[in-house]
Amino acid sequence: MSDLPRADVRLNERGHRCPMxxxxxxxxxxxxxxxxxxxxxxxxxxxxSDIPAWCEMRGVDYLGSxxxxxxxxxxxxRTR
Amino acid sequence: MxxxxxxxxFLDSASGQPLNPAALEAWQVAAxxxxxxxxxxxxxxRRAALLADSAREAVGARIGARPDEVHLVADGxxxxxxxxxxAHSPGRVVCSAVEHSSVLGVADAAPLGxxxxxxxxxxxxxxxxxxxxxxxxxxxxxxxxxxxxxxxxPVEEIARACSAVGVPLLVDAGVTIGREAVPEGxxxxxGRAATWGGPPGxxxxxxxxxxxxxxxxxxRAGLPAALAAARGLEWADDHRDADxxxxxxxxxxxxxxxxxxxxxxxxxxxxxxxxxxxxLSCLFVDGEALVLGxxxxxxxxxxxxxxxxxxxxxxxxLMAMGALTQGNVRVSLxxxxxxxxxxxxxxxxxxxxxxxxxxxDVDDLTTKVTDE
Numbered sequence: 043m044s045d046l047p048r049a050d051v052r053l054n055e056r057g058h059r060c061p062m063x064x065x066x067x068x069x070x071x072x073x074x075x076x077x078x079x080x081x082x083x084x085x086x087x088x089x090x091s092d093i094p095a096w097c098e099m100r101g102v103d104y105l106g107s108x109x110x111x112x113x114x115x116x117x118x119x120r121t122r
Numbered sequence: 123m124x125x126x127x128x129x130x131x132f133l134d135s136a137s138g139q140p141l142n143p144a145a146l147e148a149w150q151v152a153a154x155x156x157x158x159x160x161x162x163x164x165x166x167x168r169r170a171a172l173l174a175d176s177a178r179e180a181v182g183a184r185i186g187a188r189p190d191e192v193h194l195v196a197d198g199x200x201x202x203x204x205x206x207x208x209a210h211s212p213g214r215v216v217c218s219a220v221e222h223s224s225v226l227g228v229a230d231a232a233p234l235g236x237x238x239x240x241x242x243x244x245x246x247x248x249x250x251x252x253x254x255x256x257x258x259x260x261x262x263x264x265x266x267x268x269x270x271x272x273x274x275x276p277v278e279e280i281a282r283a284c285s286a287v288g289v290p291l292l293v294d295a296g297v298t299i300g301r302e303a304v305p306e307g308x309x310x311x312x313g314r315a316a317t318w319g320g321p322p323g324x325x326x327x328x329x330x331x332x333x334x335x336x337x338x339x340x341x342r343a344g345l346p347a348a349l350a351a352a353r354g355l356e357w358a359d360d361h362r363d364a365d366x367x368x369x370x371x372x373x374x375x376x377x378x379x380x381x382x383x384x385x386x387x388x389x390x391x392x393x394x395x396x397x398x399x400x401x402l403s404c405l406f407v408d409g410e411a412l413v414l415g416x417x418x419x420x421x422x423x424x425x426x427x428x429x430x431x432x433x434x435x436x437x438x439x440l441m442a443m444g445a446l447t448q449g450n451v452r453v454s455l456x457x458x459x460x461x462x463x464x465x466x467x468x469x470x471x472x473x474x475x476x477x478x479x480x481x482x483d484v485d486d487l488t489t490k491v492t493d494e
Contacts, residue, residue, distance in 0.1 A: 060428050060436070061406050061448035061482070068406070068487045088428045088436040088447040095446035099386065099405060 046106050046118050049081035050074070056114050060088040064096050071102060071121050079105070083116040093117040125361070126319055128456040130463055131420040135317075136269060136297065136399055136454035142319030145354030149321065152349035160345065170345055177345075177352035184359045185304045185311060187328045194348035196341040197325040200294065200312055204228045204261070206338040207292075207310075213260025218247045218275065219442040220268050221294065226438070229263070244392035245273035245443045253283040266295040266305055270426050270439040270452055271391035272399035281307025290333055298396055299326065300358035301366060309333055315351035318358035319457050324351045358457065369455045370397030372464045376453060377402070379468040384475050385489040388446045399454040401426070403440070404475055406484040407449025415474040416451075421467055426450045449475075 051070055055063040067082045074080065082093065090107070097104035097119055105118040126140045141149070156173040158166035178189040185192070201224045208215070208228075215229040215236040229236035237255035239247050245268050256262060262284050267274045277293055284291040290309035298304075300318020304311065310333070315324035324343045329335050343351065358365075377389050377400055386405035404412070409427025416423055426437030427450040436447035453467070479488060 059434075061408055064448060065406055065482060065484055065487065068484075072487060086428070088441075091436065091441045091444055091447050094444060095388065095403075096405060099388065099446070 046108060047079050047120075049116075049118060050078045051080045053080065053082040055082055055084045055086070055089075056112075057085055060086050060092060062086075063089045064092050067093065067117075067119065068096065068100070071100070071119065074121050076121050078121045079118060080121070081116045081118050083110060083114050085114050089117060090115065093119065125458040126456070127458055129422075130460065131466065132422045132456055133453045133459070133463065133467060134422045134424050135456035135459075136452065137424055138316045138322050139319055139456035140458075141321060141350065142354050142357045142457060144357035145315075145320045145350040148353035149346045149350035152346040156345040156349065173349055174345055177348045180352040180356055181326060182328075184355050185299070185326070185328060186306075187311070188331065191328050191331055193327045193329070193340060194343045194351055195325050195327055196343055197314055197316075197323045198224070199325055199327065199340045200225060201228045202340055203310070203312070203327060203338055204263070204292070206336065206340075207261055207290075208232055210336045211260045214258065215261055215263065216252065216255045216259045216289070217263040218252070218265065220245055220247075220270075220439045221263060221265060222269065222296070223438055225263055225294070232260070234260070241273075241442050243443055243445070245271045245390075245439065246392060246394075247275055249276055249279060252280060256283055256289050257287050259289045261292055262289050263292045263294065266293055266298040266302070267396040267399075268391070268439060269297050269399075270437055271401045271443070271445075272297070272395035273392045274394050274396060277305040278307055281305070284309075297399065300355050301362050301369075301398055302396060310335075315347075315354060318355050320351035320354035320358075321347045324348065326351070326355075361457070365457055366397045369459075372455060372459070372461075373397060373400040373453065375464065376400060376468055380471055383468075383472045387449075387475075390440070390443070390445050390450075399452065401450065401452045403427075403446035403451070404449030405446065406482060406487060407475060407478050408482065409448060409450050411478045411481065412449055412451065412474065415478055416470070419470045419474055421470060424452045424454075426452065449478075 103120040158170040160171035178192040212233040214234040292310040293308040299313035311328040313326040390401040410429040428436040
């Protein structure tokens, strides 16, 4: 999707099961300055619910998702 | 007759619970007096047939149905019922996105497809979208309350909408029968005896005569199971008001206590929920480790997290709600649960969560809460 911004940080969580993708994006978000766009690419089906839910619990902006060529899904978030 | 005494720490009645005293007694009676084939014309057969009739009568009286509308069958026959209806009356199915997965499976394969209506963050259907999908449908299906988060659905409003456009309504009351009043307005009603402390593996199917439904080929429950289910329902129905009041207080206490003491948890479902069942999810928690950790500490609960399911997929209910699926816990109180079990659970849970999070080394990511 072209209307999603470019990621400053990319995390590859392919093959990692819940809750690891959320742990990984939370750790990256903690280390990043406000306004950082993080893309986390997951194969875990729970991420579709858990990444937006984590954003809401933590006050992080959820920007959206897109499917990669290999079928994995990338979720984009922006730190505040 | 004293109530059932579930094992200490047992908090998964939505999956099964000890038989209540009336169910247990009826099982014994029917095993002794009702072993014969009820279609035979000799005395033993007639006696078995009489017992089977009395079971249907007892259930009918409690759910507001005529005895000939009531069937006591093997559990898990909801897909067969639905397929039977669609074979007789091919057409579109209307249901919610949080129905049992077996219902969604049949709905997806319905001849003219399915209108699967989404739910909000607490799991309640979009009533306007549901009503709008009704005209021309073959059947509408709705749970009285959800099996994973307990949220009630506006069944009686849906029933009025169905009636206005002449679409039969199948109410899946698997979570509520015997623990809450049966909602009005159903055309078909299904429930599970385990919910009311009847024997496992038995289901109730009631079909209104005015539907002129075809005879469905549903496997009948054996007589001891059917009679135990019927007497068990009477017992539960007589005790359900007191049970529901107490269970609601106890699940409210669990929610309030854990919200105050466990960092980063999401309470799931709505205030308008079935009183004995509640659910929550915990950030940075592996659901399987949580279930096993609680089991080691003496507490039996179920989970909708992906790592706990056979298919390694998170619960479709939690996904439809957009809820956190990791570290998911469903607590469902059996009849006769003790105060000690609840107190022990709220004491133990924060410690187990802390242990599971320590294994993942996420202390630095977790919100700090000040201990009371």
